[in-house]
Structure formats: C-alpha cells, structure tokens
Amino acid sequence: MSISTFRIQEHTLPCAYIREYPFATADSQEDTLHLAIKQYTPLDNLLPQKGDVTIIAAHANGFPKELYEPMWDEMHQRLKAEGIKIRSIWIADVAHQGQSSVLNEDKLGNDPSWFDHPRDLFLMINHFREQMPQPLVGVGHSMGGAHLITLSLMHPRLLSTLVLIDPVVLKETALSNYNLGRLSARRRDVWPSRTAARKAFEKSPMFKTWDRRVLDRWMDHALRDLPTKLYPNIAISSTPPAIGADVSGSTMSPSKTSEIEVTLKTTKHQEVMTFMRGNFVTLSNPAPDTNPNPLTHPDVDVTLPPVSPFYRPESFHLFKQLPYLRPSVLYVFGTESDLSTSKYRADKLEVTGMGAGGSGGIAKGRVQEYVMQGGGHLMPMERVEETADQCSGWLLQELRRWKDEYTQLEALRSTTPREKRSQMSDGFVQALTQKEILKANREGRALATVVLPVQDSILNTVKRQQNRNHAALSQVECRANMGRKPNALILEFFERGAKLADQSNRYEHSCKRCGEVFPKGRPDSLTRHLFEKCPNITDEDRSRALWQPADNYTASNNTTPQSDGDLPLMPRREPSGLDALAEVSRQLQANGQHEEALVAQLRQHMDQEKDNGPLMHTASAATDLAQQLHPKKSRKRRAESDAAPQRQHPLPHPNSHLHSHLHSHQHTHAHQHVDPQLQQSEDYSSFVNHIEDAPSQHSPQQSQSSQQHQRQQSQQPQQLQHTPQAQQSQQPHLPVQQPAQPSPQQPVQSPTQVHHPSQQSTGTQTPQPQEAASQNYSEPAFTVNHGGFGLLQRANKNKVRGRFTEERRKEVQTVRKKGACLRCRMLKKPCSEGTPCGTCRNIESARLWKNACIRSRIAEEFTLYSSSFFHAKDHHTVLGALEGVEPMQLPGRIEVTLFADTHIYATFPALMTPPTAPSLIFMLNYRRDPDTLAATLERYLHMVIMQCISREPSTFMRSTLEVATELSVDHNDVLLGKLINLWAATNILISNEPIWSIFYEPNHPPVMEAVHGEHPEEGASASSDKNQSDRKAFSQDSTDYTVIYAQLQHAAERYCQKQAKFVMNELERRLLQRQQSSSFLTFLAAVILLNCVERMTGLYRSFDPTGFSSNDDIHAQLTTDNNEDSSHQPVASPGETSDRPGDWALEEAPNHFWPQGESFSNLVHLLLRMRGLPPATLVRHTGSLVVIPSSHNKAYSSETQGPAAESQLQLAAAWIERTNVSAYDLLRAKDRPISELGPDPRTWDLRFIAPLLLPQSA
Incomplete structure (x- = not known):
C-alpha cells in the first residue's frame, strides 16, 4: 500500500455468535473467534464529508486481504479524478484464513461455512457504524462475491451496489472445486526461508502473471514464521546475504544471516475444506447420498449431484436467491475463467434482481456485466488497472443514482411533520376504512379474497422479465456492434473521436471552435458547452442550433425551404358527454352568451351530424394538428389569406365548422355515452333542463346571421362529398377570411357561429366570431377515445391539453423559467406571476418584501466564473x-x-x-x-x-x-x-x-x-x-x-x-x-x-x-496592439499584459x-x-x-x-x-x-x- 495514499488502521473484533456448522470450532460451539480487520483511510480525506463512499470488501478463498491494496490505490486515483471521495475501505480476513487464522489458531475446527463471514461483516458494520455512514458499497472477489451477496440478502438496503468479480455462484454444483481442492491438498506449504519461498513463487506459472505489487504483498502477508500449531518444529537455514560492495580488500568476510522456515498463514487444510465439504459414509450415517444426517448436513440437496463424498451447498443456494438481490450489480468476468463461461454468465444475468424486492435486473439497467478479454479468475491480481477501471466506473454511476434517490427520500420525509412521523398517515387510515375490507372482515372472509392474488403470478412475472432480459441483451450486443448514430447537430460543432472502451456506447468529442476535449462524450455536456460555455460560438449559431430540431438538423447553408405537404392525421380523442357539458358551461361563463341560442345551434348540428359523418372531424383534426406543429406557419397563412383575392368557388376552411360541429357532436353523444347512473342523477337532469329552458335574449341581427349560417351549412356537405381527396390534400393551404377587427356595432357571437368564406361574394357583412372569440378563448383540442365512455371508462394516457395562445404560452414559459420568488421559497408558499406575486401582494406587513419580487437564483446572477x-x-x-x-x-x-x-x-x-x-x-x-x-x-x-x-x-x-x-x-x-x-x-x-x-x-x-x-x-x-x-x-x-x-x-x-x-x-x-x-x-x-x-x-x-484615464490612452493602446508584428512575437508573455483592454478574448464586451x-x-x-x-x-x-x-x-x-x-x-x-x-x-x-x-x-x-x-x- 502506498504510504502517501492511505492511512492503515488494524482492528480486532469478535465474530458472530456460533457458526453455521457445529464443528467449525474445535472445543465448543460457543468458542469465540476473532476477525482481523484493516481500515484504509485516504490521507487526503482525513475529514470526510457527508456523501463520501465507504467500501466493504471481501477476499477470495486462500488469498489474504492485503493483496487488493494495489487495486484500492488505482480506484482511489480514478474516483478522486471524478470528484468522488472514498471515506474508507474495510476488509477482514475470513475467520479461518489469513491473519484471522493466526488469531484463532487454537480454536479452529474442520468444517467452515461460507455463510459465517457475511454475519461477521454485518457485525463489523454495526460495531463501526459511526464511521460508516451511507453510502456503503461492496466489492467482492470469488468467494468474497458470494459473501457480499449473502450480506445483501440479510439486509437488502445496507449496500447500495455490488461489484462481483467472478463470483462463485452457479446454477449447479461446481465440479471444479474437487480439482482445486485436490491440487491444494498436495501442494507445498513449508519453505526453508522467505528467500527460498520467493524463488519458488516466481517460478510458479500462476504467480508469473501477477502484478509485481501484488506479489510483493503476497510475500509480506501470506507467509508466517514457524513454529505454528500445524508445524511445531522449526529448522534454521543459513543464507548469505547479497553483497553490494566490493569486499576484495576487506580483511573480514561478510556475516551470514540465519532465516527461519516459513509456511502459509492460511493452511492448506482450511483452504481445501473451504473448497469442499465432506459428506462421508459413517456408522451413524450409512447412506449420506440419499439420507444425509439432518444434524450435521441439513443443507444437502439429494437431487443435485455430487452429494457424497464432497459437496458445497452455498453456491447453489445463493443462485436461487439472486432474483431477490436488492443492490445493483456489476459482474466482472474473464474469458479464461472456468466460472465465466457464456452459460454461467447468462444464468446469472438472467435472474439477478428479477424477483420481488429485487433491483429490477438488466431490464432496468441495474445489472450489467463486463467481460475482460484474456482475463482469468484472478483478475485483481493479474489485471489490476483494468479491474480498477471497471469498478470505479460502475461506482461513479451508481453513487450518482444513490444521491438522487437519497434526495428524493429525504424530500418525501420532509413532507410529513416531525410530530406525525410515528403515526398512521391519512391514507393509511382511509385504507383501513374501505368498505370491501370491512365487509370481508365482518363476513369472516380472508383478506386474500378481496385483493388480487399475486402468488400465482410471480413465476409468470419472472418469465416475462427473463424474456425482456434476453431482448435487452440482444439490443446491447447490437448497439455494441453497430455503434450509435451520430447526431447531426453535434457533428457540426464537435469532432467525433474514438469509441469509449466501456459499455456506454459513447464517443470522445472535441469542440471544433475552441478545441475543448470531452473524453466522456456525454450529450448533456456537449449541448451545455454548445449553448452556454463555448466562447467561440456566436449568438447566431446558437439561435440557429436552438430552433432546429436535433434529429432533422442541417446546417444553415444546406437548408432549403420545405413545402407544406399533407399532415398525417393523428389518433384523436372523441369528446365524451361530460366533456360536452363542461365545454358548454365553460363557454357560457367565458363569453357571457345566453343558453337558448347555444341549445338551438346544438340541436341544429345534431341533425347535420347524420349527414356529415366523421368527415368534419377529420378536417378539423388535420387543421388542429397543423396549428400545433407549425403555429408560425398557420398564422402566416392566415395573414396571407386576408390580402389574397377571393376564389370563384372557395373551399371551406376545415376550421370553419370546428366549434359548431364538435358541439353538435358532443350534444348528440352526450346522452348516448354518459353512464346511465349519471343520466339518472338530479344534477345531470337539472343541468340539461337549465340549458334548454333558458330564455332567449339574442338580437335580431344575431338570429339573422344564424339563419344565413344554417343555409350555408346545408350546402357544405355536398361540396365536401364531391371533392374529399382534394380537400384533404389542400388542407394546410386553405385560406381563412378574417377581418382585421370587428366593429363596435357587431355583437360578439358564440364560438359556434362561424362565417363561411362565400359570404364575402354576396356582400353580406356578417361578423367574424372566430376573431372576436380568440381574444378571450383558446380552442380546445380533442382526440379519439378508444377506451369507451362513462364514469368507469379506462383512463386515456395520451390526453392532449388545450392549446395556449401565444401570449399565454409566453407567460407560462416565463413563470416556469423564473420560478418562485425568494420570499415564497423561504416561507414555502405558492407563488404566481407578477411583481409582487399574489402571495406577497396579500401580505399585510410586508417588511422587506414590499418591493418587487426577486425570482433569481444567486448562481445565475454572477457569471464571471463561467464566461470561459x-x-x-x-x-x-x-x-x-x-x-x-x-x-x-x-x-x-x-x-x-x-x-x-x-x-x-x-x-x-x-x-x-x-x-x-x-x-x-x-x-x-x-x-x-x-x-x-x-x-x-x-x-x-x-x-x-x-x-x-x-x-x-x-x-x-x-x-x-x-x-x-x-x-x-x-x-x-x-x-x-x-x-x-x-x-x-x-x-x-x-x-x-x-x-x-x-x-x-x-x-x-x-x-x-x-x-x-x-x-x-x-x-x-x-x-x-x-x-x-x-x-x-x-x-x-x-x-x-x-x-x-x-x-x-x-x-x-x-x-x-x-x-x-x-x-x-x-x-x-x-x-x-x-x-x-x-x-x-x-x-x-x-x-x-x-x-x-x-x-x-x-x-x-x-x-x-473606460477604466483608462482618457480616451487618448485607450486609442493609443489599441493602435499599438493592432500595429504590432505578430510574426516576431507570436505569443504575448504574461508579464507583458499590464494593459488589459488589449487582451480581451470574448465576443461580449x-x-x-x-x-x-x-x-x-x-x-x-x-x-x-x-x-x-x-x-x-x-x-x-x-x-x-x-x-x-x-x-x-x-x-x-x-x-x-x-x-x-x-x-x-x-x-x-x-x-x-x-x-x-x-x-x-x-x-x-x-x-x-x-x-x-x-x-x-x-x-x-x-x-x-x-x-x-x-x-x-x-
């Protein structure tokens, strides 16, 4: 371990009470074993902050915990470069291995279990909990991976994520354990000296592939001097030391140093018994393969060979629990490992996290794999840097996710007052009082008869998730082979480099304007640089890039005007009866119109519904969609139509009967599709009667206009029937006749009274209600409802909100962009547009808030650090x-x-x-x-x-x-x-x-x-x-x-x-x-x-x-800068930049x-x-x-x-x-x-x- 990287502290802690198997301890089941623990604290983070990560690590069978120190060095360097600080790294030797075996030498038995160390780790975390705040993550190798899986199953929320390096978790019993155990039982474990031991290790094919740093730690921490309990006798060997100086002229020969015999801290007995557990034929148990002893071998699965004479139950039992693994998982596999075959990898990826309470698995991106080409089972010893790269990259991604989840949970907690957090919530009490549950309890029925049974659907759910996993794996492989399609907008301003080596499917990019390199190639970083940070991109380029869609982006010099072709008709929701009533009520309130005229028009269009059919819905749908997709083009066409000469036989605009036809259709279907129970209710009947019985107060001019409008509508279906295709193909180009402004003598009409374009040719001056209504009314958008009508209809997910007017849209955008004012944010009050806002306006003692509302965030008020x-x-x-x-x-x-x-x-x-x-x-x-x-x-x-x-x-x-x-x-x-x-x-x-x-x-x-x-x-x-x-x-x-x-x-x-x-x-x-x-x-x-x-x-x-003393000085300085010969002085020295106005490098002043x-x-x-x-x-x-x-x-x-x-x-x-x-x-x-x-x-x-x-x- 690099002294300049970590501070190392050693701890000793009693192990968990009693072991999994009764003969794991020598004298009594209640013998107390101890753990040898090491804590690695970065020297640059001796005062850790909230959010710094704690790593819980677990080692492989037979390898001491210190062998992973080079990987901790590499991970610390990589995480720190990404802004992630390590609080500390905790790792303990298994009780019967490494330094722990030295502590427990007199108490160890011959029956260790893999399930003991996870309990010891859980005890360690509880004991040192003050030094291990969230987040905690796990990194385990081989058997250590199985240990961390067990720990996560014991406490699903303890570890946020796991990195499992070739874990020994298999769908069937591993037959390779027998070969490993046989080889370990026969190997040499005593050497005459450390020098001899090192020479032997350096000749071994296994140790030749190790990183030199790992081999040095093996020599320092895997060996111990004799005598031991296993080898009580000791022999002394004399080995002359290496001579570095010339001693030819010396009168004395170099002294010799006596070296003591050494052996392994983890005895080969404990290592082999960890590989395999014995299940032999004995007098008390003559048939262990079919009838194992329930006292000593209760976990033998007789249907899964081999059962006798050796077996190892933990690997298979953990595999069956993988669907319920809560933390996210990164599997690191090696192509040369016997445990990383394609079948074994697919088995684990297919089920990990897919069960109830699991993470969601590979389908949700919570389980991934990395296959190291040429890597064996001992990747942390052989490929230290590459293993650390994958561990660090995964932890960086998952720690960001943990931070977001932690913030969300704390926000949810803050919604409940402190004094009510130990009480039943309102929703809890409401659920207890539901009629069905109370009725089931009174009748003595089980609660399962009320709620949907979920037990029968678990297997089906897992199967469906497995199918999705296969599809996700196929997509990942396809993307890895094909690569990501380049974005045209990004390619104009950035140069695309090599593809990243990880599984992100991203590419390195560099800015063409300023040369800044983006090695990660994240789209958000590229767009932020494009629109906010790059000092060499002009405002014109930013505006052009902003208003062009990214998928169809083309450079300004390549753009050509596109003709307005036919617009596809999107599925639209047909208004229900409740929508019709709500729309009528809203129009009455918004426009101040009287009910009788509306009812008459509704009845009139109910009759026309039979003749017109759904054609008008199609025309209005296309027009609404065109206005939604191209509002500027729609306004432009309306403006052009005002000045265009009238056609001899103009086609009606699809929007001319939008309101009238929709309202007619709504009224027609109101009684057909409203739930019968609603039709029988008093509120519904009284509302319909109120509309029909309302007195008429319309002016004669309005009545005359209405009659003329009806006559024109009666001719319209015939025109539509003769030219349906022509009308549909020309819908985006149809003119709309609108006056500039209605005269004061013209009464404001209902939105259902629509003027036909042909009225201009007769000289009839009929008011244009569409223009008048547009001042106070925005047209609603409807879509076809495929889920039925009535109170029990299924909720339609793709509902379209009514279109805003341009003024309203700008107002909403402004409010969302500005956010709440500071006072409302301080007091957690609702805020509105305007200054002062509604809340601040209503306050009686405004004190400091009597001035204009302040909606800015302080980071947005000062951009001098981010000007580039x-x-x-x-x-x-x-x-x-x-x-x-x-x-x-x-x-x-x-x-x-x-x-x-x-x-x-x-x-x-x-x-x-x-x-x-x-x-x-x-x-x-x-x-x-x-x-x-x-x-x-x-x-x-x-x-x-x-x-x-x-x-x-x-x-x-x-x-x-x-x-x-x-x-x-x-x-x-x-x-x-x-x-x-x-x-x-x-x-x-x-x-x-x-x-x-x-x-x-x-x-x-x-x-x-x-x-x-x-x-x-x-x-x-x-x-x-x-x-x-x-x-x-x-x-x-x-x-x-x-x-x-x-x-x-x-x-x-x-x-x-x-x-x-x-x-x-x-x-x-x-x-x-x-x-x-x-x-x-x-x-x-x-x-x-x-x-x-x-x-x-x-x-x-x-x-x-303007900071200079006079304008002459400014002019002289600028003139000097412009007249300097740049060929003689290509780069100005920092000491020559006292006159700073000549050094300005940004476009803005x-x-x-x-x-x-x-x-x-x-x-x-x-x-x-x-x-x-x-x-x-x-x-x-x-x-x-x-x-x-x-x-x-x-x-x-x-x-x-x-x-x-x-x-x-x-x-x-x-x-x-x-x-x-x-x-x-x-x-x-x-x-x-x-x-x-x-x-x-x-x-x-x-x-x-x-x-x-x-x-x-x-």
Missing part, C-alpha cells in the same frame, strides 16, 4: 504556439508551484512541438480532460492553502480566512472549506503578474497528488546531481512559460467555475432553510464569497476601456460582465438581512467597530461569556476584533467612485462587504 474567458485565451495561445503542427508526448512531467520555497509542486503530463517545427515549445497535455487538470490543481491548492492565506496582503481578508479555517475544522463545515479554496483559486485568476514557477522534470512521471520536495523519488546523491542537471526551469519571458501559464489559468478557471456553482447553491440553500441559516458560519461564508466577487469584478473591470458584481452583492445582502445574519455594530470614538445585540446597547467583545444563545454574537465579536477593521476603511471602500479604482482587482476589496458591517445609521 481564460479558456478562450488558452485556446488562442496554444494554437498560436503550435502554428499548425501536431505536438508529441514527452517523458517526465511539468512541475508548477506558486511558492518555490515550499518545494510543493503540482505535476502534469508534458507535450512538445516536434523537431521539425519552427521552434520547440513545451506545454501541458491539453488533450486531457480539462477537469482532470483542474482536479490536480485542486489537490495542490489544498496543500498550499495556508501559505496562500499567510501571504495575503489584506489584513482584513487574512484574519477572516484564518478564522474561517479554524471554524471549518472545528465545525466540519464543507462550505467554508470550499470557499477558502475558491478564494485561493480566484487570486490565481486576478493576478496580472506571472506568479507560477514552472519546471520540466524528465525523470519522473506525473501524479495526481501534489508532491513534496524537489525530487521526492530520488535516491543516491549521484543520481540526484544528474536529475538536477536534467531539470529545466522556464523563464518568464519565454514562449514555453507563456503557453503553460495560459493553460494553468484555464485550469484555475475551470476549478473556480465548479466550486463557485457549488458554494453559491449551498449558500442559497442555507439562507432559504431557516433551521440552517442562523449561524455565524453562514455569514462568514458570505463575506468570503463577496470578496471573491469583488476581485473578479475588478478583474473584468480592468479589461473595460467587458461591461456586460463586471456590473453583475453589484447586483449579485445586493441580492446576497437582501438574503442575509432577511434572515438577520449580519451582526449589529456600533462605531466607537476611535473608529473601530464593536458588535452589539440588536435588542439593547450592551457591547460584546471576544471576552464576553454569555449563554449558548449568544455564542454567535461572541464569534462575530471575536472576528471583528481580529480583523481590526475601522469604520473609515469601510466607508471609503463603499463610497469610492469606480473611476478612482485602479487596474488591480484588490482595490475593490470591502466594496461589497462594507454595507454588511457598517451600522444602519452609517
């Missing part, structure tokens, strides 16, 4: 340095440090331009994932954070950060820790001077962790001198330094972008949740965040040309970004004051500040000793005194004009913080 400014500069700098040539990989690494005197370095892979290039330039490996470079930088900042704080020139910020560091450790506060790192990374971004010391070290490979010392891996002084001569330092005026410096700034920006999003969301969450906001720690976090905002605002302000700082700070101020977090202060006569309680004028100092409720004020008072800030400094920073602020971003310090500390009177 340094990414754009990095891209241009690297391209300018390469000049079109392809760089080559270099051995060694590039070392960078902020503080050369600390000898702490971050290391990166190196590239260099080829010798054929005009100039040789070193650079970081930009092909790597930018997040990987950012992760390396994060580890480095974590190591040098105290140096960054101690060298901060601002006394206020230095004292604030020191207090924050102490509080983050004392209170284990994640937010403060991340904000301190964000502050350090922000200082890297704002620096206008070269702050990095950069070296090229050719003799050592790069590592993810920060390295200590100039050359920690160096050995003798002679080699150290040689390495020192090979080490190359880059001067600040060199092109190499400029390129690497730009890449480091990009990595710092990438890290800041990720950290800023987290800290802003976490701060907002604390402020919105009352129980977590009343803390000085939250206020201190806001202060540090505001300082980061101040300095980033100052940075972007320094690029604004700087004044688009830096004003966000003030609006963001105002929002944070509002949130803090709404929660009452800023401490009340008072200015002393000396100008210093003192914290006072808000209720009285008693001053608080750091020495004040008050009750627990005053602890927050005491912390604030101690912090204020430690900063030694004066009211004058705060007033000067707050009121200083922006024009007087210099180009240094630190001149903005305290500008946004001061309003929180000054008294309200100031």
Whole structure:
C-alpha cells in the first residue's frame, strides 16, 4: 500500500455468535473467534464529508486481504479524478484464513461455512457504524462475491451496489472445486526461508502473471514464521546475504544471516475444506447420498449431484436467491475463467434482481456485466488497472443514482411533520376504512379474497422479465456492434473521436471552435458547452442550433425551404358527454352568451351530424394538428389569406365548422355515452333542463346571421362529398377570411357561429366570431377515445391539453423559467406571476418584501466564473504556439508551484512541438480532460492553502480566512472549506503578474497528488546531481512559460467555475432553510464569497476601456496592439499584459460582465438581512467597530461569556476584533467612485462587504 495514499488502521473484533456448522470450532460451539480487520483511510480525506463512499470488501478463498491494496490505490486515483471521495475501505480476513487464522489458531475446527463471514461483516458494520455512514458499497472477489451477496440478502438496503468479480455462484454444483481442492491438498506449504519461498513463487506459472505489487504483498502477508500449531518444529537455514560492495580488500568476510522456515498463514487444510465439504459414509450415517444426517448436513440437496463424498451447498443456494438481490450489480468476468463461461454468465444475468424486492435486473439497467478479454479468475491480481477501471466506473454511476434517490427520500420525509412521523398517515387510515375490507372482515372472509392474488403470478412475472432480459441483451450486443448514430447537430460543432472502451456506447468529442476535449462524450455536456460555455460560438449559431430540431438538423447553408405537404392525421380523442357539458358551461361563463341560442345551434348540428359523418372531424383534426406543429406557419397563412383575392368557388376552411360541429357532436353523444347512473342523477337532469329552458335574449341581427349560417351549412356537405381527396390534400393551404377587427356595432357571437368564406361574394357583412372569440378563448383540442365512455371508462394516457395562445404560452414559459420568488421559497408558499406575486401582494406587513419580487437564483446572477474567458485565451495561445503542427508526448512531467520555497509542486503530463517545427515549445497535455487538470490543481491548492492565506496582503481578508479555517475544522463545515479554496483559486485568476514557477522534470512521471520536495523519488546523491542537471526551469519571458501559464489559468478557471456553482447553491440553500441559516458560519461564508466577487469584478473591470484615464490612452493602446508584428512575437508573455483592454478574448464586451458584481452583492445582502445574519455594530470614538445585540446597547467583545444563545454574537465579536477593521476603511471602500479604482482587482476589496458591517445609521 502506498504510504502517501492511505492511512492503515488494524482492528480486532469478535465474530458472530456460533457458526453455521457445529464443528467449525474445535472445543465448543460457543468458542469465540476473532476477525482481523484493516481500515484504509485516504490521507487526503482525513475529514470526510457527508456523501463520501465507504467500501466493504471481501477476499477470495486462500488469498489474504492485503493483496487488493494495489487495486484500492488505482480506484482511489480514478474516483478522486471524478470528484468522488472514498471515506474508507474495510476488509477482514475470513475467520479461518489469513491473519484471522493466526488469531484463532487454537480454536479452529474442520468444517467452515461460507455463510459465517457475511454475519461477521454485518457485525463489523454495526460495531463501526459511526464511521460508516451511507453510502456503503461492496466489492467482492470469488468467494468474497458470494459473501457480499449473502450480506445483501440479510439486509437488502445496507449496500447500495455490488461489484462481483467472478463470483462463485452457479446454477449447479461446481465440479471444479474437487480439482482445486485436490491440487491444494498436495501442494507445498513449508519453505526453508522467505528467500527460498520467493524463488519458488516466481517460478510458479500462476504467480508469473501477477502484478509485481501484488506479489510483493503476497510475500509480506501470506507467509508466517514457524513454529505454528500445524508445524511445531522449526529448522534454521543459513543464507548469505547479497553483497553490494566490493569486499576484495576487506580483511573480514561478510556475516551470514540465519532465516527461519516459513509456511502459509492460511493452511492448506482450511483452504481445501473451504473448497469442499465432506459428506462421508459413517456408522451413524450409512447412506449420506440419499439420507444425509439432518444434524450435521441439513443443507444437502439429494437431487443435485455430487452429494457424497464432497459437496458445497452455498453456491447453489445463493443462485436461487439472486432474483431477490436488492443492490445493483456489476459482474466482472474473464474469458479464461472456468466460472465465466457464456452459460454461467447468462444464468446469472438472467435472474439477478428479477424477483420481488429485487433491483429490477438488466431490464432496468441495474445489472450489467463486463467481460475482460484474456482475463482469468484472478483478475485483481493479474489485471489490476483494468479491474480498477471497471469498478470505479460502475461506482461513479451508481453513487450518482444513490444521491438522487437519497434526495428524493429525504424530500418525501420532509413532507410529513416531525410530530406525525410515528403515526398512521391519512391514507393509511382511509385504507383501513374501505368498505370491501370491512365487509370481508365482518363476513369472516380472508383478506386474500378481496385483493388480487399475486402468488400465482410471480413465476409468470419472472418469465416475462427473463424474456425482456434476453431482448435487452440482444439490443446491447447490437448497439455494441453497430455503434450509435451520430447526431447531426453535434457533428457540426464537435469532432467525433474514438469509441469509449466501456459499455456506454459513447464517443470522445472535441469542440471544433475552441478545441475543448470531452473524453466522456456525454450529450448533456456537449449541448451545455454548445449553448452556454463555448466562447467561440456566436449568438447566431446558437439561435440557429436552438430552433432546429436535433434529429432533422442541417446546417444553415444546406437548408432549403420545405413545402407544406399533407399532415398525417393523428389518433384523436372523441369528446365524451361530460366533456360536452363542461365545454358548454365553460363557454357560457367565458363569453357571457345566453343558453337558448347555444341549445338551438346544438340541436341544429345534431341533425347535420347524420349527414356529415366523421368527415368534419377529420378536417378539423388535420387543421388542429397543423396549428400545433407549425403555429408560425398557420398564422402566416392566415395573414396571407386576408390580402389574397377571393376564389370563384372557395373551399371551406376545415376550421370553419370546428366549434359548431364538435358541439353538435358532443350534444348528440352526450346522452348516448354518459353512464346511465349519471343520466339518472338530479344534477345531470337539472343541468340539461337549465340549458334548454333558458330564455332567449339574442338580437335580431344575431338570429339573422344564424339563419344565413344554417343555409350555408346545408350546402357544405355536398361540396365536401364531391371533392374529399382534394380537400384533404389542400388542407394546410386553405385560406381563412378574417377581418382585421370587428366593429363596435357587431355583437360578439358564440364560438359556434362561424362565417363561411362565400359570404364575402354576396356582400353580406356578417361578423367574424372566430376573431372576436380568440381574444378571450383558446380552442380546445380533442382526440379519439378508444377506451369507451362513462364514469368507469379506462383512463386515456395520451390526453392532449388545450392549446395556449401565444401570449399565454409566453407567460407560462416565463413563470416556469423564473420560478418562485425568494420570499415564497423561504416561507414555502405558492407563488404566481407578477411583481409582487399574489402571495406577497396579500401580505399585510410586508417588511422587506414590499418591493418587487426577486425570482433569481444567486448562481445565475454572477457569471464571471463561467464566461470561459481564460479558456478562450488558452485556446488562442496554444494554437498560436503550435502554428499548425501536431505536438508529441514527452517523458517526465511539468512541475508548477506558486511558492518555490515550499518545494510543493503540482505535476502534469508534458507535450512538445516536434523537431521539425519552427521552434520547440513545451506545454501541458491539453488533450486531457480539462477537469482532470483542474482536479490536480485542486489537490495542490489544498496543500498550499495556508501559505496562500499567510501571504495575503489584506489584513482584513487574512484574519477572516484564518478564522474561517479554524471554524471549518472545528465545525466540519464543507462550505467554508470550499470557499477558502475558491478564494485561493480566484487570486490565481486576478493576478496580472506571472506568479507560477514552472519546471520540466524528465525523470519522473506525473501524479495526481501534489508532491513534496524537489525530487521526492530520488535516491543516491549521484543520481540526484544528474536529475538536477536534467531539470529545466522556464523563464518568464519565454514562449514555453507563456503557453503553460495560459493553460494553468484555464485550469484555475475551470476549478473556480465548479466550486463557485457549488458554494453559491449551498449558500442559497442555507439562507432559504431557516433551521440552517442562523449561524455565524453562514455569514462568514458570505463575506468570503463577496470578496471573491469583488476581485473578479475588478478583474473584468480592468479589461473595460473606460477604466483608462482618457480616451487618448485607450486609442493609443489599441493602435499599438493592432500595429504590432505578430510574426516576431507570436505569443504575448504574461508579464507583458499590464494593459488589459488589449487582451480581451470574448465576443461580449467587458461591461456586460463586471456590473453583475453589484447586483449579485445586493441580492446576497437582501438574503442575509432577511434572515438577520449580519451582526449589529456600533462605531466607537476611535473608529473601530464593536458588535452589539440588536435588542439593547450592551457591547460584546471576544471576552464576553454569555449563554449558548449568544455564542454567535461572541464569534462575530471575536472576528471583528481580529480583523481590526475601522469604520473609515469601510466607508471609503463603499463610497469610492469606480473611476478612482485602479487596474488591480484588490482595490475593490470591502466594496461589497462594507454595507454588511457598517451600522444602519452609517
């Protein structure tokens, strides 16, 4: 185990009470055995946070637990690169193997069981439960896989996911165990010395394939010195040591060292008895194969040979339980393993998780396999890196799923008040009072006669799931062979690379505009980069990509206008009787019309229904669908039709009888399809009678229009019958005659009164109700109902919502995009559109909410970290340095440090331009994932954070950060820790001077962790001198330094972008949740965040040309930049960029970004004051500040000793005194004009913080 990776702690714990078999212990069934446990804690995570993963591991038969340490090293490195931190790894030797067998040497029997160790692991987890919060995952190899399956069946929710490496779980008894046991029983297990043992192992064909790191641990942990209980005698062998120096001139011969005989910690007896269990013929049990002894062999299945003389029951019994396995599973198989044949693999994949209580299996993506080509049964020993890759990739995926599920469960828990969580819920009580259950209980019938019996359907369900598994497996294989079809939109902006080696069926991509590499190729990352992050994609390209469908996307230069062809008629739901009544009632209320005219029109169209048939439904359906799919085209055609000349025999528009015909159809079928019980009800009868008996108050003009409308409708079916095909083919192009605006003399008509286009030719000026109704009414959409009508009809899943008007649609989109206002989110109240919203408008004592509602999230108010400014500069700098040539990989690494005197370095892979290039330039490996470079930088900042704080020139910020560091450790506060790192990374971004010391070290490979010392891996002084001569330092005026410096700034920006999003969301969450906001720690976090905002605002302000003293200076600077000969100076040095306006690399101007700082700070101020977090202060006569309680004028100092409720004020008072800030400094920073602020971003310090500390009177 790498000392720099893990801290190793050893524990000893009693095993579970009594074993599975009575003779597993030597003297008594109640003998207490002990477990030898090792806990591996990453040195970089000694203060773990909530959500860090705990790994429970289990080893294979005969192999000590330490052999898996190289795999833990590899997994730790891979998970950390993905942002997943390991809390700790726990693994214990089985009680009769490894170090545990040494502890239990005098108590072991000869009948071990595989079911004992899972109980021991469960006891271990319970004992150390305080160190093992969720999530817990399991990694098991061979027999260890069977152990973890048993543990998960004992407690299904204990482990979130399992990685099972070639587990010994089979559908039939494994006959290979006999051969393995026979070979193990005859092998050598004593060697005269460790040296002799190593030579023997290195000659063995099995050990030759092992990773060297694993073999070293086998020598260290698999052997023990004699004497032992099995070998009480000891022999001494003398072996001369290796001589490394020349002793020809020495007067004394080298001394010899005596070595002791060694043997295996896991005796071959215990290993063989773990492979096979005996079931022999004895006097008391003459027929063990047909009638086994129930006291000693109760688990023998006589129908499953072999039964005697050897068998092993656990593997088959576990296979039968695989359908009920709750955790998700990744199977890692090897093509050369006897346990990983295609049949054995298919058997496990087919049933795992498919039963009641299971995970859902492969059909739901909860069970997957990885088949390692050329891998044997000992993959963790032979193929360490590849095994760690698969384990890490699976855990990364499942831990994200666990986080989502955990969040959902906690959200569900929060819906129930705390005092009611131990009581029956309302739904529970309601279910108890259901009539059928009560009736069944009174009649003495079993409850099973009331509910559906499910026992008979379990087998059928499993079979159906198995069939779906076969189909899923076929699809997976098909996708693996065929590959994923490329997305046209992605291909225009991204270059598609090689296919990933995992089962995700994704491809590596790189942006064509900025060159950023996406090694994972996730679609969400690509689209987010396309629409939000890429600095080289114009707004026109984004708009064009946004409005074009991804499936039918074509570039703008290839697009051709498409004709409006025939629209397919989609299945539509025919309105039911209840829909008809509801529609009539709604129209009466919405349009203020009277019932008599509507009833007359309904009766009229009921008669026309017989003649027209379903043709009008077809026409209206096509028109509605066209308007839904192409609303802009529909509006355009309506506008064109207003100005077009009238045809001699115009065809009626399909929408002209939409309302009339639908209402007629609804009224006709209302009594036919409404449930008979509903027709007999009083409410239904009274409502229909009320409609029919309503008085008529229509004007004569309306009556005349209605009669004329009826005459025109009587002619319409004949026209439709003559040209049905022509009408259907021309439906999308039919004109609609609409006046611009109805005159005041024209009464507003019902939506059922529709004007026929032919009326224009007769000169009759009939009002257009469709235009009038569209102002207050949106047309409903109906679909055909294939599930029947009535109260007992089956629910139709594909119901279509009524179409919004364009104004309403925009309003809904705006509300959804903005979200609830801050006050409603704080108080958990419903929110509405408008400012103030309905809830805030109705509040009587609004206090802080009497102004406009604030709906923004604070992370959306400040985008300076996510503008990709340094990414754009990095891209241009690297391209300018390469000049079109392809760089080559270099051995060694590039070392960078902020503080050369600390000898702490971050290391990166190196590239260099080829010798054929005009100039040789070193650079970081930009092909790597930018997040990987950012992760390396994060580890480095974590190591040098105290140096960054101690060298901060601002006394206020230095004292604030020191207090924050102490509080983050004392209170284990994640937010403060991340904000301190964000502050350090922000200082890297704002620096206008070269702050990095950069070296090229050719003799050592790069590592993810920060390295200590100039050359920690160096050995003798002679080699150290040689390495020192090979080490190359880059001067600040060199092109190499400029390129690497730009890449480091990009990595710092990438890290800041990720950290800023987290800290802003976490701060907002604390402020919105009352129980977590009343803390000085939250206020201190806001202060540090505001300082980061101040300095980033100052940075972007320094690029604004208005920041110069005069326009002449601006013009002179721009002229100088434009006239410089780029051929002589292809890349500008960081030290030459003091005039920042010439360095701007984004399309949008700087004044688009830096004003966000003030609006963001105002929002944070509002949130803090709404929660009452800023401490009340008072200015002393000396100008210093003192914290006072808000209720009285008693001053608080750091020495004040008050009750627990005053602890927050005491912390604030101690912090204020430690900063030694004066009211004058705060007033000067707050009121200083922006024009007087210099180009240094630190001149903005305290500008946004001061309003929180000054008294309200100031």
